[in-house]
Amino acid sequence: MDNKLVYITGNHTKFEVAYQVFKETGILLSQKNLDTPEIQSKSVEEVAMYSAIWASKKLNEAVFVTDAGFCIEALNGFPGPFIKYTNEWLSAEDYLNLMKGKTNRNVIIKDCLAYCKPNEKPIVFTGSFKGTLAIKPGKNIGTSIEQIFIPEGFNQPISEIPEEEMIDYWSNGDILTEFKKYILG
Template identity: 35%
Template structure:
């Protein structure tokens, strides 16, 4: 069976990636290793560094994923600092920051770094455009999902299946899958 390590402690991300991987016959094995996260200005830098670090330890093909919420009127904030900002401010804090702002455009972005330990990581990204809702809506998903408005619903109001059809993580993961299928000889898949 095809097996790929996913280095993360985030169960929500693991559930999403497992569901995306299953139709391709790929089993995702979660490794809850907490690598020291590089603080950088781009998701690509963070994911690349994490993949290099994890590959040196686990010596197997693996992925590291970093994602962020980029709010246009806040200059892309919180961007690569989304996990920290969510931990410190949460959804209520972001809504408070946005309380008097009319331009509510936002982008969810995901970057997946694949590394087999023998070469530089390969980076795959995906994004989805939306807006910041005026209030927290829905109990599904995780992180900023209940305030990210896609169409007339937040990611917190749609099912995981619905989200997996449109999400930023899906776009990035599909790009990874295409690459893996084209480069079977590079790794164990």
């Protein structure tokens, strides 16, 4: 068992979620903010695997990365794994304008974690989170997606939910739970 894990992310909340999952396991979790190349693919798995391979080679150590796709059912899965870019271009209102006349407000977040040791094939864990799109944006904080996505079990967008509650919510997801089982094996 590796007792050190390097999480490649610049996102504080993502790291806090992973930290919560691995606390009291004897695993030393560290965060590295490394701008990995993000290939253009409709597959969240391909994006995560490419980033993990690249980062493990660059750092010459085992790393894990996560990637997600935001799939709006009424928009045929748009924007999918392209949320990093669409969040730069589209406001929360823009997303909601795309939904005019649509009754299906279901969203699935496809979640993927890729763990890779240098010069080895990555090991991939996938999961999902369900939710709906808000009728109007929440607080103007965070990303456009965070202003309009209402996770299953909540009645308001992420931007309205206290960070501690969201960390608890995300930490119960499939990918980190399965990865933890694998690492502790």
